[in-house]
Every structure is written in structure tokens, then in C-alpha cells.
Amino acid sequence: METGELPLEKMLSHYEDGMRLAQACQGKLTEAELKIEQLEKTIAGDLAVKPVKTADSEDE
Numbered sequence: 001m002e003t004g005e006l007p008l009e010k011m012l013s014h015y016e017d018g019m020r021l022a023q024a025c026q027g028k029l030t031e032a033e034l035k036i037e038q039l040e041k042t043i044a045g046d047l048a049v050k051p052v053k054t055a056d057s058e059d060e
Contacts, residue, residue, distance in 0.1 A: 006014075
């Protein structure tokens with residue numbers, strides 16, 4: 001891309017694909033952080049198991 005060998009349309013397409021992937025990865029990271037936070041709270045305090053609500057489980 002830096003060498004200018006790709007046409008502008010192709011570079012924009014690659015950029016948009018990268019942005020979609022970054023958003024998907026950020027969503028997965030956020031879900032993983034939520035699970036870790038809930039596990040820490042459970043271990044530190046209440047020993048009851050809480051179901052983790054994720055974007056996938058909210059649709060059901």
C-alpha cells in the first residue's frame with residue numbers, strides 16, 4: 001500500500017475490511033474482559049455462578 005502499487009479502490013477495500021475485523025476483535029475482547037471481571041468478583045466475594053450475558057446470548 002505504501003508503495004502505491006494498488007489502485008485507490010483496492011486500498012479502500014482493504015482498509016474497510018481491516019476496520020470491520022478490528023471492530024469484531026474489539027467486540028470479542030470486550031466480551032472476554034466481562035467474563036474475566038465476573039469471575040474475579042465471584043472468586044473474591046459471592047461464590048454463586050452467574051451466567052455471562054454476551055451479544056450472542058442476548059439475541060436468544
